[in-house]
């Protein structure tokens with residue numbers, strides 16, 4: 458007997474995922490589901506699949522999240538999805554908390570919901586601030602002793618900064634962000650031998666308005682309209698290389714994310730939008 462799963466399509470700055478309440482529906486093979494459902498021609502269409510569940514392993518959290526890229530690989534964290542989960546949980550009345558502890562494979566992230574509207578059910582989540590915890594730098598052995606690294610693709614050499622936000626990012630500052638071939642260079646660098654777990658690749662350029670225009674090639678999903686952890690990594694890379702202070706506005710294809718790398722606690726705080734697209738049902 459076939460069974461079906463109800464899902465909700467949401468996006469954070471254009472980074473779109475399929476969300477399933479894993480407390481209600483058992484997605485037994487989430488990797489295969491992510492591959493099939495992410496297909497924008499034969500499936501629902503998305504950058505991947507997100508399962509919302511209860512906390513596990515005795516962790517002090519309110520809910521848990523698992524995220525699977527469009528190629529079926531599981532990521533340890535997703536910034537844009539964490540904001541969407543905050544909106545989902547509050548507006549679908551799974552919680553009345555406006556500060557939510559969300560368990561992920563890279564630790565418990567604290568979501569702070571920013572509300573608009575008077576009384577429920579009119580009250581909506583306008584944006585969410587996520588405590589993304591502290592970044593880390595893993596300098597690959599074969600690179601010089603800086604926080605950066607050098608990768609050459611074809612005739613072009615990129616100097617980048619490796620930042621982990623629980624998932625790996627390599628941030629390259631360029632001066633041709635609007636015309637750069639993100640697919641060519643991003644796809645090559647995702648699989649560089651320097652990155653044993655593959656890597657999310659950001660290309661960034663400081664603009665005259667002070668924003669950091671950033672485009673992204675995501676590990677396991679390719680070009681996306683935005684990447685929350687990638688925006689955090691870009692802001693940290695800009696600060697650590699002296700290009701910016703500890704607050705940055707990251708302008709991505711699908712929207713703008715506000716990032717603060719807090720000096721007092723060393724944590725990175727990301728603030729941005731979240732939006733519902735549609736609800737649906739799919740056979741599994």
Ligand SMILES: N[C@H](CCC[C@H](N)C(=O)O)C(=O)O
Nearest residue numbers: 532535536537624684685686
């Ligand atoms: N889009 C996500 C990042 C997904 C990261 C995933 N592509 C990986 O393998 O790390 C975000 O907003 O943070």
